[in-house]
Amino acid sequence: MRLLRVGAPGAEKPAALDAQGGIRDLSALVPDLTPEWLSPQRLRALAAIDLEQLxxxxxxxxxxxPxxxxxxxxxxxLNYRKHAEESGQALPAEPIVFTKAITALSGPNDDIVMPPGSEHSDWEIELGVxxxxxxxxxxxQDALRHVAGYCIGNDLSERHWQNHRNGQLYKGKSFDTFGPIGPWLVTADEVPDPQALDLELRLxxxxxxxxxxxxxxxxVAFIVSYLSQFMTLLPGDVIVTGTPGGVGIGLTPPRFLKHGDVLQLAIAGLGTQTxxxxxKELA
Structure with a gap:
């Protein structure tokens, strides 16, 4: 099942894609796609709905x-081998974990607004869990049972804030609009192997x-299990699982985002983002 939320910022309503790709309004049946609606029982109830009647x-x-x-x-x-290679870093022995501010979250096709004076904003396509x-x-063994579904994420990063402002990942990754996710939450039953998905980003x-x-x-199973050893993962939590090679800072010469650029992201079965x-000075 492909679940999404549609409408103006702050006024979104729940929806689902039908078999033809049409968007069907769920709001008469579901107040909103909040964390409690992601439990296995409620997802099964949503899957039983005849979307053609909505x-x-x-x-x-x-x-x-979503x-x-x-x-x-x-x-x-640093969770892809080729990205580690282009970064000139050794493969980590354990996952490198950081957080992004929830205020960075945005819709999959919303504009990316670079912070004032930014000359080092970068793209990162990622599988979202x-x-x-x-x-x-x-x-x-049990980790994937706790996953409701998957989505595309763009873990945008302002590299100057990330690398030269006391080196904290959180600083470079938490600007408003630096966390587009979606377009849909694709339920886990439709993604039998999260380790077999093609990813592509175009600039x-x-x-x-x-x-x-x-x-x-x-x-993914290792990441979910690993995180759960030292923090409680809650329904609705989003994990972006690392980016492959080809980010701007890894190019020769480096290439960073500028006003007017267009990013297009795709992951097999999970839709697209644009x-x-x-x-910001020109917005």
Missing amino acids: PLVDAEVRIGV VAGIRQFIGIA IIGSTARSVTQ NGAVTQSSNTSDMIFP QHVIA
Whole structure:
């Protein structure tokens, strides 16, 4: 099932894609796609709905963040072998964990607004994992049972703030609009193997990132289990699981985002994103 939220920022309503790709309004049945609606029982109830009986939504409607009330936004750094190589760093022995401010969350096609004076804003396509049930000290074998579904994430990073302002990842990754996710939450039953998904990011039409989640150093089940050893993962939590090679800072010469750039992101089975870049001074 593909679940989404549509409408103006702050006024989104729940929806689902039907078999033909039409957007069907769920708001008569579901108040909103909040964390409690991500439990296995409620997802099964949603899957039983005859979407053809629900009203269609205009296909041009804005798509928002697929889950309301997200409480934790977690990232994994340096989790693709080729990205580690282009960064000139050794493969990590354990996942490198950081958080992003939940205020960075934005819709999949919303504009990216660079912070004032930014000359080092960078792109990072990532597989997003959305937690469906509380995970605390879970094993790798049980970890994926706690996943409600998957989505595309763009873990945008302002490299100067990240690397030269006392080196904290959180600083460079938490600007408003630096966390587009969506367009949909694709439920886990439709993604039998999260380690077999093609990813692609284009900048102004040219491919800069092209990879597969099989290149992850730490797979999704390991990440969920690992995080749950030292923090409680809550329904609705979003984990972006690392980016493959081809980010701007890894190019020769480095290439960073500028006003007017267009990013297009795609992950097999999870849809697409398109974002226009705006320099804040010109917005």
